Amino acid sequence: MMNLEGKTVLVTGGAGFIGSHIVDRLLDLGAAVRVLDSFDDFYNGKESNIKHNLARSSFSLIRGSILDEGELLASLKGVDVVIHMAGQAGIRYCNTFPEKAHLINVVGTFNLLQAMRKLGLKRLIYASSSSIFGPLVRERIDEDHPTNPSSPYGATKLAAEKYCMGFGQVYGLEVTSLRYFSVYGPRGRPDQIIAATYDRIQKGSPPIIYGDGKQVRDFTFVSDAVDATVLAVQQEDSVSRIFNIGYGEAIEINDLMRRIMSRLNGGHNLQIQNEPSYLGDFLATFVDNSLARKILGWRPKVGIDQGLHNYFAWKTENGVN
Numbered sequence: 053m054m055n056l057e058g059k060t061v062l063v064t065g066g067a068g069f070i071g072s073h074i075v076d077r078l079l080d081l082g083a084a085v086r087v088l089d090s091f092d093d094f095y096n097g098k099e100s101n102i103k104h105n106l107a108r109s110s111f112s113l114i115r116g117s118i119l120d121e122g123e124l125l126a127s128l129k130g131v132d133v134v135i136h137m138a139g140q141a142g143i144r145y146c147n148t149f150p151e152k153a154h155l156i157n158v159v160g161t162f163n164l165l166q167a168m169r170k171l172g173l174k175r176l177i178y179a180s181s182s183s184i185f186g187p188l189v190r191e192r193i194d195e196d197h198p199t200n201p202s203s204p205y206g207a208t209k210l211a212a213e214k215y216c217m218g219f220g221q222v223y224g225l226e227v228t229s230l231r232y233f234s235v236y237g238p239r240g241r242p243d244q245i246i247a248a249t250y251d252r253i254q255k256g257s258p259p260i261i262y263g264d265g266k267q268v269r270d271f272t273f274v275s276d277a278v279d280a281t282v283l284a285v286q287q288e289d290s291v292s293r294i295f296n297i298g299y300g301e302a303i304e305i306n307d308l309m310r311r312i313m314s315r316l317n318g319g320h321n322l323q324i325q326n327e328p329s330y331l332g333d334f335l336a337t338f339v340d341n342s343l344a345r346k347i348l349g350w351r352p353k354v355g356i357d358q359g360l361h362n363y364f365a366w367k368t369e370n371g372v373n
């Protein structure tokens with residue numbers, strides 16, 4: 053196991069939802085952490101994700117873009133490990149802005165790989181996604197499940213994953229790809245279903261379900277996603293491998309809504325609003341996470357009820373979007 057104390061880690065997108073939690077954990081483990089983040093206008097409020105770290109001497113922030121070679125090279129100097137979280141997330145948003153998704157997710161990742169090559173840096177963790185799979189051909193999704201993304205977002209995340217693994221093969225980069233499944237929790241993006249539903253209920257607006265609500269998702273609490281990411285950095289056996297990072301419980305969206313509404317004051321009185329399903333949505337994700345358990349020693353700990361409890365406690369303190 054790699055000891056992170058004294059290591060320098062660059063987290064691209066480290067002001068975002070998942071990235072900022074990874075930053076917190078790395079700092080706690082004694083790493084020096086650098087963040088490269090463009091504070092993209094996809095959504096606001098990312099400053100508050102990192103403000104508690106600004107005064108720490110082991111933390112530094114570079115406001116810049118993975119699309120800018122100079123900024124990339126400057127932020128990569130002297131780095132031991134890169135955790136690449138910068139990306140354009142959101143299937144619906146990427147349906148509307150596919151050029152932006154391509155630019156950030158594919159071109160941005162390619163730029164990062166080239167810059168790492170130029171500087172002779174080796175170790176990279178890539179934030180991939182369950183969206184790369186598309187329609188399920190078997191009940192549980194293991195790492196060998198076919199990848200047929202049904203959206204531009206999924207396609208960009210898969211293309212970038214292929215680039216990362218290809219650079220690993222040819223240029224000796226030590227790459228690990230983590231395919232996160234529907235991550236939620238404190239600092240969650242406002243477009244995500246759990247965050248958006250909470251915010252609407254607090255405002256007295258009906259929660260929205262796209263489609264009939266029979267879609268199934270494997271929701272992963274953010275601290276479990278962070279555990280997997282840090283283990284991937286620490287475990288040498290993770291190099292050149294791809295892992296599915298999902299909790300391992302299939303929840304129907306209608307069931308999720310019931311659980312959310314029963315927890316929140318006023319939730320009972322609201323009628324769910326069913327909107328037409330959007331293109332690129334997929335019927336189900338249900339992970340087989342046995343490879344991550346075996347190789348990383350990862351054990352997801354926070355089930356959906358505990359996760360909702362933790363998240364809503366945080367929301368109560370931190371407010372509505």
Ligand SMILES: NC(=O)c1ccc[n+]([C@@H]2O[C@H](COP(=O)([O-])OP(=O)(O)OC[C@H]3O[C@@H](n4cnc5c(N)ncnc54)[C@H](O)[C@@H]3O)[C@@H](O)[C@H]2O)c1
Nearest residue numbers: 065068069070089090091092117118138139179181232235
């Ligand atoms: N949240 C999930 O459920 C989930 C699931 C699977 C994969 N992912 C992937 O994990 C990563 C992080 O997702 P998130 O949910 O935390 O999203 P997020 O939007 O909160 O974080 C992404 C961060 O990247 C930054 N960024 C965007 N463009 C950039 C650029 N050109 N240069 C530098 N920084 C840039 C943004 O400002 C933001 O801080 C993304 O790559 C996403 O595709 C997320």
